[in-house]
Amino acid sequence: MSHLEIAAIVFAVWNIIVFTVYGIDKHNAKRSKRRISESSLLLLAALMGGLGALFGMCVFRHKTKHLKFKIGVPLLLLLNVAAIVMYFDML
Numbered sequence: 001m002s003h004l005e006i007a008a009i010v011f012a013v014w015n016i017i018v019f020t021v022y023g024i025d026k027h028n029a030k031r032s033k034r035r036i037s038e039s040s041l042l043l044l045a046a047l048m049g050g051l052g053a054l055f056g057m058c059v060f061r062h063k064t065k066h067l068k069f070k071i072g073v074p075l076l077l078l079l080n081v082a083a084i085v086m087y088f089d090m091l
Helices: 003-030 038-060 067-090
Strands: none
Touching: 003 038, 003 067, 038 067
């Protein structure tokens, strides 16, 4: 398996996890249960989980009214993509 294939699998799995975390937080919000902090949700997006976070926001309609998420998550996704491009340019 090549480095690219391994990186793609890790990226996909991580973003599925981030997507799931956003879903769990939305589920907990509806039931007044313990929540995941906004800073943790944004940190997950910053740590190469921007795609999962953006999909989580859209699918679960979660944090879509918060400006720091509406702007922050897409920007973090762009930073994620830039980091990936820079990494593979270095190889």
